[in-house]
Amino acid sequence: MINVTALIYSITIPFVLSPLILIFKKKKIYFSISLISLLISLILISLNIPNVIQGNSIVEKYSWIDSFDIRFDLLLDVLSLTLIMLTLIVSITSLIYSYEVYDNKYFYFCLVLFSISMVGLFLSTNFIQFYLFWEGMVIPSYFLIAHWGTSEKEKIAFKYFIFMHIGAFLVLFGIVWQFTITNSFSIQKISLVPAQTFHLISIFFFLGFGLKMATFPLHNWLPDAHAEAPTPISSMLSGVMVSCGAYGLLRIVGSLSSTLLYWISLLAIITMYYGGLNALRNYQLKRALAFSTISQMGYILFGIGVGNSFGLSGALFHAFNHGISKALLFLCAGAVIYRTGYHDMRKMGGLLRKMPVTAGCFLVGALSLAAIPPLNAFTSEVLILEGAAQSGYLLFTFLADLMTVVTLAYMLLIVKRVFMGKIPENLSRIREAPLIFLIPMILLTAIIILIGIFPNILLDPISKMW
Amino acid sequence: MIEILIIIFSGIICAFLKNKKISFCFFSISLIISYILLIYFYSDQIGIFFSTIFLLIFEMIGIYSFSSFKYYHYSLLSFAAASMIGISFARDLFLIYVLLELQFIPIYFVLALRKKADSLEASIKYLFMNIICSSSILLGISLIYAEKGNVLIQSLSNIHPISFALLICGIAIKIGIFPFHTWVPDVYQTSLSGISAVFSSIFNKIGIIILIRIIQIFSQIQWSWLLILISSVSMTYSNLVAITQSNVKRMLAYSSIANMSYILFGISTFSKVGVFFHIFSHSFLICSLFMLFGLFSSEKINSLKGIGKSNKVVGFCLLVNLIAACSIPPFAIFFSEFFLTLGTLSFNLILPFILISNFVISCVYYINLIKIAFLEEGEKYTFNSLKTIPIVVCTIIQIIIPFIPQFIEFISKIQF
Numbered sequence A: 001m002i003n004v005t006a007l008i009y010s011i012t013i014p015f016v017l018s019p020l021i022l023i024f025k026k027k028k029i030y031f032s033i034s035l036i037s038l039l040i041s042l043i044l045i046s047l048n049i050p051n052v053i054q055g056n057s058i059v060e061k062y063s064w065i066d067s068f069d070i071r072f073d074l075l076l077d078v079l080s081l082t083l084i085m086l087t088l089i090v091s092i093t094s095l096i097y098s099y100e101v102y103d104n105k106y107f108y109f110c111l112v113l114f115s116i117s118m119v120g121l122f123l124s125t126n127f128i129q130f131y132l133f134w135e136g137m138v139i140p141s142y143f144l145i146a147h148w149g150t151s152e153k154e155k156i157a158f159k160y161f162i163f164m165h166i167g168a169f170l171v172l173f174g175i176v177w178q179f180t181i182t183n184s185f186s187i188q189k190i191s192l193v194p195a196q197t198f199h200l201i202s203i204f205f206f207l208g209f210g211l212k213m214a215t216f217p218l219h220n221w222l223p224d225a226h227a228e229a230p231t232p233i234s235s236m237l238s239g240v241m242v243s244c245g246a247y248g249l250l251r252i253v254g255s256l257s258s259t260l261l262y263w264i265s266l267l268a269i270i271t272m273y274y275g276g277l278n279a280l281r282n283y284q285l286k287r288a289l290a291f292s293t294i295s296q297m298g299y300i301l302f303g304i305g306v307g308n309s310f311g312l313s314g315a316l317f318h319a320f321n322h323g324i325s326k327a328l329l330f331l332c333a334g335a336v337i338y339r340t341g342y343h344d345m346r347k348m349g350g351l352l353r354k355m356p357v358t359a360g361c362f363l364v365g366a367l368s369l370a371a372i373p374p375l376n377a378f379t380s381e382v383l384i385l386e387g388a389a390q391s392g393y394l395l396f397t398f399l400a401d402l403m404t405v406v407t408l409a410y411m412l413l414i415v416k417r418v419f420m421g422k423i424p425e426n427l428s429r430i431r432e433a434p435l436i437f438l439i440p441m442i443l444l445t446a447i448i449i450l451i452g453i454f455p456n457i458l459l460d461p462i463s464k465m466w
Numbered sequence B: 001m002i003e004i005l006i007i008i009f010s011g012i013i014c015a016f017l018k019n020k021k022i023s024f025c026f027f028s029i030s031l032i033i034s035y036i037l038l039i040y041f042y043s044d045q046i047g048i049f050f051s052t053i054f055l056l057i058f059e060m061i062g063i064y065s066f067s068s069f070k071y072y073h074y075s076l077l078s079f080a081a082a083s084m085i086g087i088s089f090a091r092d093l094f095l096i097y098v099l100l101e102l103q104f105i106p107i108y109f110v111l112a113l114r115k116k117a118d119s120l121e122a123s124i125k126y127l128f129m130n131i132i133c134s135s136s137i138l139l140g141i142s143l144i145y146a147e148k149g150n151v152l153i154q155s156l157s158n159i160h161p162i163s164f165a166l167l168i169c170g171i172a173i174k175i176g177i178f179p180f181h182t183w184v185p186d187v188y189q190t191s192l193s194g195i196s197a198v199f200s201s202i203f204n205k206i207g208i209i210i211l212i213r214i215i216q217i218f219s220q221i222q223w224s225w226l227l228i229l230i231s232s233v234s235m236t237y238s239n240l241v242a243i244t245q246s247n248v249k250r251m252l253a254y255s256s257i258a259n260m261s262y263i264l265f266g267i268s269t270f271s272k273v274g275v276f277f278h279i280f281s282h283s284f285l286i287c288s289l290f291m292l293f294g295l296f297s298s299e300k301i302n303s304l305k306g307i308g309k310s311n312k313v314v315g316f317c318l319l320v321n322l323i324a325a326c327s328i329p330p331f332a333i334f335f336s337e338f339f340l341t342l343g344t345l346s347f348n349l350i351l352p353f354i355l356i357s358n359f360v361i362s363c364v365y366y367i368n369l370i371k372i373a374f375l376e377e378g379e380k381y382t383f384n385s386l387k388t389i390p391i392v393v394c395t396i397i398q399i400i401i402p403f404i405p406q407f408i409e410f411i412s413k414i415q416f
Helices: A007-023 A027-046 A078-098 A105-123 A127-148 A153-182 A188-192 A195-212 A221-228 A231-255 A258-281 A285-306 A309-340 A356-369 A376-391 A394-419 A435-453 A456-465 B002-017 B020-041 B045-067 B071-089 B093-112 B117-148 B161-175 B183-190 B193-203 B205-213 B216-220 B224-244 B248-268 B272-294 B312-325 B332-347 B351-375 B385-403 B405-413
Strands: A058-060 A063-065 A074-076
Touching (some): A007 A027, A007 A105, A027 A078, A027 A105, A063 B405, A074 A078, A078 A456, A105 A231, A127 A153, A127 A231, A153 A188, A153 A195, A153 B351, A188 A231, A195 A258, A221 A285, A258 A285, A258 A394, A285 A309, A285 A376, A309 A376, A309 A435, A309 A456, A356 A394, A376 A394, B002 B020, B020 B045, B020 B071, B045 B071, B045 B272, B071 B205, B093 B117, B093 B193, B161 B205, B193 B248, B205 B272, B224 B248, B248 B272, B248 B332, B272 B405, B332 B351
């Protein structure tokens, strides 16, 4: 008997449906196919929620190349569930948002492939399968940036591709090395590697995953790629894709040595400040938000570096919260740019009266990232700081705490530059963003407020994970 | 031997009949008959593995080049095919030498008969390099004979370093790696696309077969470090030079040199699965890339703008092949490079870095091609549908091979 709720269908059905997008010529048809394929994935995953939040993990086994222990097993536990829900929520909202602007079916095809690869990544249990989806993300996003991006899009996409590829090969090197010791590609069996050797192997894993997370010395690709990508894709890149690196680290965090964790925390603090201070001085709207992503990745990395259960739960929770908030911020910024036609914040101002809904949503997202209490990221940042204090990283805790002030500063600065003050002459006839833009924004705002008031919806299952 | 004679005989008949269609039929049918006989009578796994690749590629090139080949092309390729299938089963160095001559002389005529100035120049280069190759292999074989009293491959242990060095020089010219690569870009650039595809995908694998046959020597003499050095220099050099090329066939030629260096690297570090897998996947990848770029009138990279948008089937194949060439899963070339890295890692911990950094460098020029072919606007092309069939077959082989576990199990059982 075929089990309809099987996890494998949540990847294969959208994957099989996606070529249909290319067949039809009518925009409504191919748009609805892409929407339906993502919704099917969302529904299939959601059917497993009641089982997973009780602390069970669902495993499905499929064989591939058994003689080299390359398998296609799927695993759904709280860690993967949280990030899959984030991926699908952000993807679906970005997809709806795209309807107004993008008339090319290849755009929707790439978008569906991009988000399905991320869902597959979060379900993987085998390193080869993991690597398959890890690279599977890069190609569609390369085309999305290179074809529909802004300014020097091809150069930036090339840089993005090469950086991602270097990161992937660093991860691959770690994977291959651990295989020579454990004779297995299973992610769980990585704990069998002797600590002495894993010390060295984990450096490669960290470099690869850290590159995806834009950790300080490896951050160079992010501001360009996220600022110049098309807006819905920016929200997917900034909201979800950077968290893939965090996911990889969270899977292997049990085996990381305390020295490496200390260095990770140090780098996390530097990353936080680097991103935050750059966001403060940047006048390009989307670029400032991209630097804010770097800064927030610093928080997630700090939670991982703390290494205790508070820190790890906080990191995972913050990955979710940041994903939702940053997706919302990018969508709002996209709406502003769509109406005004400017990327530069110095040419904007006073849009609050002209675009009140957009401004309200943006303010909610901005305050959420600045850890203002009734909103979602407050809980996760408190968790991370508490974990840090418990581990005895008092100086780092103080610095991270101070960073929330900087976050609030740059967020309010952006709000002030875009929405407050006097309206420039040429923008005086501007209207509110179209309805199709507002629906996803309001949806995300609702999620932010809901999670902010009832954090236990997510926090209870997450706290059982570690 | 009857299998080889069938192909040679059909080649001679083709030469006298002077009819392209009949030549093509003779060429393809004789190849298939001799392949079936080989499978039936021999159980040598290396031989079967290589002859399968040779048969598939020859058949596909036969179909692809039907419009551009003359009758004598099929006749000459028959001789080459006979010799290559012979080499993949040969167990005697002298037989290998004779078959090598049988391979390179007809191919010299294939190059020279194009009658263009640069083609003639390339054919002269090819001739001289191959004469050096043949004579150095012959000298090596003679020294081995003087030392041992026979030239069977089984008895190759403890041979004199000079005879081994001579053999390696000859093989390196055949493969076309760094210090001996000078003929490769010229020949690949100036010959017909079909011939370039055969050259890059299988003619250079002959040297690999001989090297695999004599691999037992490495364990006795400390030769592997020399080969590792040569191949690392070769792959880095050719990948870097490939970035600067403005002619797409020349770029693919340098990429092919780099890939042959990966295989040589794998052989010298004894990563068995990686070597055989890479031989397989690289053959089909480079073959389909040459066939694809042969479809367009221009060879300059800058004039290939928007070629991926002309036709859906060709565009899909081009995209798959270029993505695969950037070693991105799930295509065959990723798995072969992965197994190469895996095998190399069990030999030494530092060496895989050389491989991995080269994989990244090679992405630079392939991603540039993706950009030009798919993201820019250019003129529309129409294609001969006969030419697209072999391209589609090559592409499908690359897509499905990683999902056939039996194939990888077969490869992992092959012994050097």
